[in-house]
Amino acid sequence: MGRPRKLKDLIGFLKDKASIIKASLLSKHNTSSIHVAVLRATTHDRAAPPPEYRIAAVLSFGHGARATACACIEGLMDRLHNTRNASVALKCLFTIHNIVRRGSFILKDQLSFCPSSGGHNFLNLSVFRDSSDVDSLELSLWVRWYAGVVEQNLIVSRVLGYYLSSTSGPSKNHKREDNISMLLNLDLLAQTNALVGMVEEICRVPDSLHLQRNDLVYEVVRLVGEDYRLVQYEIFLRVKDLQDRMGSLNLGEAADFLWGLKRLENCKERTAELFANRKKNDALWELISETKEGLVTMKESREKRLLTIGMRDEPSELNSFQGRNRWVVTVLPVQR
Numbered sequence: 450m451g452r453p454r455k456l457k458d459l460i461g462f463l464k465d466k467a468s469i470i471k472a473s474l475l476s477k478h479n480t481s482s483i484h485v486a487v488l489r490a491t492t493h494d495r496a497a498p499p500p501e502y503r504i505a506a507v508l509s510f511g512h513g514a515r516a517t518a519c520a521c522i523e524g525l526m527d528r529l530h531n532t533r534n535a536s537v538a539l540k541c542l543f544t545i546h547n548i549v550r551r552g553s554f555i556l557k558d559q560l561s562f563c564p565s566s567g568g569h570n571f572l573n574l575s576v577f578r579d580s581s582d583v584d585s586l587e588l589s590l591w592v593r594w595y596a597g598v599v600e601q602n603l604i605v606s607r608v609l610g611y612y613l614s615s616t617s618g619p620s621k622n623h624k625r626e627d628n629i630s631m632l633l634n635l636d637l638l639a640q641t642n643a644l645v646g647m648v649e650e651i652c653r654v655p656d657s658l659h660l661q662r663n664d665l666v667y668e669v670v671r672l673v674g675e676d677y678r679l680v681q682y683e684i685f686l687r688v689k690d691l692q693d694r695m696g697s698l699n700l701g702e703a704a705d706f707l708w709g710l711k712r713l714e715n716c717k718e719r720t721a722e723l724f725a726n727r728k729k730n731d732a733l734w735e736l737i738s739e740t741k742e743g744l745v746t747m748k749e750s751r752e753k754r755l756l757t758i759g760m761r762d763e764p765s766e767l768n769s770f771q772g773r774n775r776w777v778v779t780v781l782p783v784q785r
Contacts, residue, residue, distance in 0.1 A: 457581065458495070465492045480520045483510055487524045490544050495536040495584065498668040504547050511553030522548075522559040529572070535579035535588035539665060542572075542595045546672055549602055550614040557612065561603065572596040590655040591666055598673055601650040605680075608643040613679045625683075629690050634702050638709070641687045644680050645709050651677055652719040674724050684713070685733045692740045695747060707744045710737050 465488065472484035490503040510521040529541035548556050574596035579585040606612045629637065651673060657666075691698070691706055698706065717734060 483520050484524050487528055491528055491537050491540040493534055493536055496664055498665045499540055499543060504544060507544055508552050511556035515555055518555040518559050533579060535585045535592050538577060538592045539595060542599055543669055546599050572600055587657055590657060594653055594655055595669055597650050601647045602676060605643045605647050608640055613676060626686060629686055634698060637687055637691060638702060638705050642709050644684045645713050647680055648713060648716045652716045654723055677724060681730050681733050685736060688736055688740055695743060703744055703748060707741065710741045713737060
């Protein structure tokens with residue numbers, strides 16, 4: 450880890466140039482521009498995030514043939530899995546996140562088919578570690594965290610049946626509410642738990658000074674903050690609907706719902722610290738607190754009712770027991 454930063458930055462710059470030249474000369478004609486665009490969006494520059502026009506260049510490959518979109522995702526994932534540089538890995542994830550948020554359907558579709566090995570973290574970055582210097586080692590924490598957030602975003606999208614970024618717009622919001630109201634309790638709870646899981650993943654953000662002094666990390670957190678805003682809205686809709694149908698929940702569903710709300714409340718302080726400059730969603734937290742109290746009251750009421758029924762039935766059960774045993778008494782003759 451003793452390599453001077455300026456020397457490392459120069460080596461990274463030369464690597465980027467060499468990779469672009471190699472991609473231009475050796476790649477097939479129909480994929481050369483794709484590989485070059487991916488490389489330019491994921492350079493070794495540790496501080497600067499990819500410029501918007503570089504991200505737009507990658508996204509543009511989703512507006513052509515499916516084969517082109519497939520080559521784009523394949524090139525991006527190869528870049529992610531083959532690099533040992535934390536800055537390159539973080540920029541790859543940032544580009545993937547932009548595809549998830551605003552890429553074409555074809556690009557998103559290819560991204561959903563990309564993981565082949567399965568497992569909890571199909572981005573395979575749970576053990577990523579760039580130990581070339583102290584800053585890179587610290588930035589590796591952000592790579593692992595960001596990979597988990599992007600993965601959870603994709604998991605939530607599969608559970609909901611649509612991408613979080615597709616929820617904007619008044620007409621779409623009304624359609625969401627109608628669709629949610631038609632869900633079964635079990636399905637609605639599964640969606641709520643997936644959304645809570647994403648909030649928990651966001652709360653695992655590293656405690657690091659990079660957030661204040663690294664523009665790349667700042668942009669990453671900003672983009673995650675946009676996701677968090679959408680997740681809050683999706684959770685609000687489901688908690689409100691479950692609150693309205695609380696009386697129809699059985700004890701198991703009520704316990705699952707209550708546990709999810711408690712998990713969410715445990716994230717309140719951490720998310721407030723992370724997104725301190727953003728508008729607080731007081732309505733959501735008030736709804737969660739109110740619903741949690743209602744669930745506790747309902748649970749206690751049901752348990753009290755069951756206990757009362759049990760006490761009322763106990764004498765009859767005792768009489769029945771005594772009645773059954775009344776006839777087993779046999780009088781034996783006294784032997785003299």
